[in-house]
Amino acid sequence: MAIRINNLIINIDEDWVKLKNKAAQKLRISEGDIEEFKILRKSIDARRKNNIRFNCSVEVSCHGEKKLALKLSDKDIKIEEKISEEEIVSGKKKMSSRPVVVGMGPAGMFAGLFLAERGYRPLIIERGERIEDRTKTVNEFWNTGKLDLESNVQFGEGGAGTFSDGKLTTRIKDKRCDFILDTFSRYGAPDEITYDGKPHIGTDNLKLVVKNIRNKILESGGEILFKSKLEDLVIENKKLKAVIVNGSEIHCDNLILAIGHSSRDTYEMLFRREVFMEPKAFAIGVRVEHSQHMIDVNQYGKFAGHPKLGPADYKLTHKSKSGRGIYSFCMCPGGKVVAAASEEKALVTNGMSYYNRNLDNANSAVVVTVGEKDFQGDSPLKGIEFQRYYERLAYKLGGGNYTAPVQLIRDFLRERVSTAFGKVRPTYMPGCEFRDLRQCLPAEVVSGLQEGFVHFEKKIEGYAEGDGIITGIETRTSAPVRIMRNSNLESISVDGLYPCGEGAGYAGGIISAAVDGLKTAENIIKNYRPL
Structure with missing residues (x-):
């Protein structure tokens, strides 16, 4: 048995050691009365960029904890019974071979x-x-x-x-x-x-x-x-x-x-x-790269770069006029875009970050949902053929040898091939070539991406109209x-x-x-x- 305390707030400039003291104050006991202390949950609350805080849940063990929790009658304080792990009992059948x-x-x-x-x-x-x-x-x-x-x-x-x-x-x-x-x-x-x-x-x-x-x-x-x-x-x-x-x-x-x-x-x-x-819906699109500093400033304001926060991430969604979902996927702060092909002459991208997330670019897939109405044929494997078709187009568009087509987002919106990078440089290897990415994506995905980017610019300033770039293409979001x-x-x-x-x-x-x-x-x- 233990006490769970939710919604303990630590301000960004407060020392973490104060968390235990805040728990004691919440329980109206001294810090020394706490026998066991464990952080259960820690999340960043950046809704007000001038007052970023951490919202925490902790678990506390102390003498008379059940009576104490009932006495305080606080919605953020509750008794949690220790639930023992369910024992998986082996069956009686005999295997003729190992699994x-x-x-x-x-x-x-x-x-x-x-x-x-x-x-x-x-x-x-x-x-x-x-x-x-x-x-x-x-x-x-x-x-x-x-x-x-x-x-x-x-x-x-x-x-x-x-x-x-x-x-x-x-x-x-x-x-x-x-x-x-x-x-x-x-x-x-x-x-x-x-x-x-x-x-x-x-x-x-x-x-x-x-x-x-x-x-x-x-x-x-x-x-x-x-x-x-x-x-x-x-x-x-x-x-x-x-x-x-x-x-x-x-x-x-x-x-x-x-x-x-x-x-x-x-x-x-x-x-x-x-x-x-059966065939299953999935999503395809592109990998987006921005300056990680730009994302940090948009998400954390004056606290961008604070050592307690680390690189900022984001999650963006939009529903198109046609009803398709457009969303960011597998966002990698301080990371890079990587070649992820598994078939010859077919180009696939993915995103990667190291633990410290300390590289210059933020990247994320931005994808549009596709389903059976987009696939041709009656086979349950028709989604695979759909993926292959556009991966091969991307390979050809990039010029071969898994070189990827790349374009500034603002040029993609204006339907023109880019001619020079701004502050954001692509991280994809073996290399990139300026191309019109509309040529390796379905028309419905192109319109969905264009609509999504315009919407995302309203959420993160500079997302579409800054120096952000897109690299094609992202197709392996889930099983087809x-x-x-x-x-x-x-x-x-x-x-x-x-x-x-x-x-x-x-x-x-x-x-x-x-x-x-x-x-x-x-x-x-x-x-x-x-x-």
Whole structure:
């Protein structure tokens, strides 16, 4: 049992040590009476730029806490019972083979960790490289344009999120979210992610965390095969019997499919094997870059650059006249735009930040929703073909070798090719060329972006009419399909196949993907006993 206190305010120039004293004052006790003290939540309140503050929630343990909380009768003070973690009881069925996990992104990694720690000895298959080798391969692509089709920003240990900002925000409400954050912290992430209102790890820290989790899986009896690609499924009477990996058959009656949102060849194989899936809406657009200082001033006013605040972020949304959503996505303060292709002669961008977020540019995707009405054909894979078509246009428009088309936002609005940069220079590698980005985007997306940029200028001065630039194109916002599953999280068409995470269409970020991986592993544990 403990007391939770909400809405404790710390002014920007106050010392953090005062937070404990403020909690004591709120409870009308002395600071010395507090036996345990923990920050639960910290968020920036920048609604009034001349008076930026931090709003905090804390947990306090002290003598007679329940009686004290009832006596004070304050809406910001409440008793919280300590809820013990739900025990997952193993089932009775016997496995004929160890469970196989495909993919070492957040969903597969947490599913594998959870199974390994409970004695199920999972075999994890990852088509890409381990993080140390993958980092070298990705850096070579960024510097030279030499693309490895199996190990890149999309494929490899850690998943696509490894080369991002490592954002740990989510809109889902699930008790497993705290477990995910605690696990990341335990394996090397900064402790502040457990209470920060907008937690992030940064790509540099995330690489260490992923390596540490990998080692724990191995220590716990799991096995991980890198550079090992799922090529086919062996199905008999709608029941999974085996998987084909690098040409070899591996017996398998429980497969967690955590392939990520860019495994197009795997989607095609699943379609051939009549695994039921449906096309799903997603969004495409561009990567936007601005001066981080400009964003800081717009968001924090005179406090821009204050060491307690760090680089500012933003979240912008608009609904177009046609009803489409236009919004910023995966905003990376103090970061850079990166090449994220996974197919030859197809150009894809993404954003990345290190933990310190100390580079000159802020970047974000700005995207427009697209759906079935925009895709041609009857196949559930028609969204993939839609993505491919525009990625290939962007590649050609950039001139080849993964050079990206770039344009000032103000020139995009005026439908003219840019001729010179202002203060903001592109960070994308291997390089950029001035082009008209309307030539590699659907007309509906172009009009949506133009309408959105005009609206965003009203929210952040200089967003569209300053020196901001756009780099094309961003297409991998989420999976273009959903692999349908039942209440047991199994495929509705193949027993023993468990589609999960972003690639199956059931998550949208690191935390939600990891949670979905945990839920899937729990279902297997509840049905089967350890090996």
